[in-house]
Amino acid sequence: xxxxxxxxxxxxxxxxxxxxxxxxxxxxxxxxxxxxxxxxxxxxxxxxxxxxxxxxxxxxxxxxxxxxxxxxxxxxxxxxxxxxxxxxxxxxxxxxxxxxxxxxxxxxxxxxxxxxxxxxxxxxxxxxxxxxxxxxxxxxxxxxxxxxxxxxxxxxxxxxxxxxxxxxxxxxxxxxxxxxxx
Amino acid sequence: xxxxxxxxxxxxxxxxxxxxxxxxxxxxxxxxxxxxxxxxxxxxxxxxxxxxxxxxxxxxxxxxxxxxxxxxxxxxxxxxxxxxxxxxxxxxxxx
Numbered sequence: 001x002x003x004x005x006x007x008x009x010x011x012x013x014x015x016x017x018x019x020x021x022x023x024x025x026x027x028x029x030x031x032x033x034x035x036x037x038x039x040x041x042x043x044x045x046x047x048x049x050x051x052x053x054x055x056x057x058x059x060x061x062x063x064x065x066x067x068x069x070x071x072x073x074x075x076x077x078x079x080x081x082x083x084x085x086x087x088x089x090x091x092x093x094x095x096x097x098x099x100x101x102x103x104x105x106x107x108x109x110x111x112x113x114x115x116x117x118x119x120x121x122x123x124x125x126x127x128x129x130x131x132x133x134x135x136x137x138x139x140x141x142x143x144x145x146x147x148x149x150x151x152x153x154x155x156x157x158x159x160x161x162x163x164x165x166x167x168x169x170x171x172x173x174x175x176x177x178x179x180x181x182x
Numbered sequence: 183x184x185x186x187x188x189x190x191x192x193x194x195x196x197x198x199x200x201x202x203x204x205x206x207x208x209x210x211x212x213x214x215x216x217x218x219x220x221x222x223x224x225x226x227x228x229x230x231x232x233x234x235x236x237x238x239x240x241x242x243x244x245x246x247x248x249x250x251x252x253x254x255x256x257x258x259x260x261x262x263x264x265x266x267x268x269x270x271x272x273x274x275x276x277x
Contacts, residue, residue: 022217026210033209037202047205054205055213062217111190118194141192169188176183176191 010074018066029058032075036082042138043086045123057085076152083139083153090131125175133168140165 008016008027016024036057037050044050061081068077113121122142126134139145139153140161147165151158225233 022214025217026214029210029213033206034202037206038200041200041202050202050205051209051212054209055216058213059217059220113191113194115194115196115198118191119198122191122195142196144196169185173183173188176188 011070014065014068014074017062025062028074032078033058035075036078039079039082039143040086042142043089043134053086053089056089057082060085080153080155083135084155087131087135087154090134094131121176125172125179128175129168129171132164133171136161136164137168137172 008024010028010031013024013028013031017028033054036054040053040057041050044053057078061078064081068074126137129137135154136150139150140147145153147158147161150156150161154161156164
């Protein structure tokens with residue numbers, strides 16, 4: 001993509017941002033916000049929380065923009081910043097999440113469960129997991145990322161991702177079974 | 183709950199649409215406002231030297247007052263000023 005004939009490239013916008021041009025950063029945000037909102041929305045429960053988390057991600061990206069070396073696409077670097085900020089958010093709000101309740105105690109059959117209800121049930125069960133377990137389940141099962149992608153995003157080794165995913169699934173099943181037996 | 187049921191639950195949850203458009207509205211404006219606010223709140227290091235000037239001045243005054251008000255010990259003065267080792271020994275032995 002050429003800056004001369006069309007939209008400025010990410011690299012050009014980054015250079016302008018580093019030179020102090022806020023509008024260039026706004027353009028960069030506008031270009032990538034959809035992806036970041038997509039990542040962060042799986043870790044939040046309200047629009048206000050989502051807005052705060054996304055702002056935190058972009059502020060962190062702005063602060064560390066000078067460290068972006070350009071050896072990988074900017075969106076990959078930004079996604080890494082996003083996932084790590086979401087992980088910090090999960091750790092910070094861990095105790096708040098213990099209060100997540102499920103209105104209807106009876107779990108419906110999973111054969112024809114509605115998407116909204118499935119999300120509620122999963123939100124309730126994921127709140128009982130550790131931040132690491134919640135992160136790996138969300139990335140692997142809800143965002144359908146590969147083990148390699150998760151390893152790149154989190155900085156964990158691929159074998160570590162597999163072990164954590166396996167344990168997280170076991171833990172999740174225990175939580176759901178325990179709730180189902182009540 | 184078996185793996186099959188869990189996978190069905192994940193599939194159903196994935197099908198739920200992520201409506202983020204409300205939070206995305208004017209997001210850049212809010213973000214830039216927050217960035218500018220944070221930038222204004224950052225205090226350069228040289229400002230701190232001016233802000234801490236009264237503290238340093240108070241410390242200097244306190245030390246000065248302490249120096250004049252605390253009674254001096256003649257023995258300590260003698261020890262401090264004694265350059266001649268013999269005079270010091272003579273004083274300590276009472277000769």
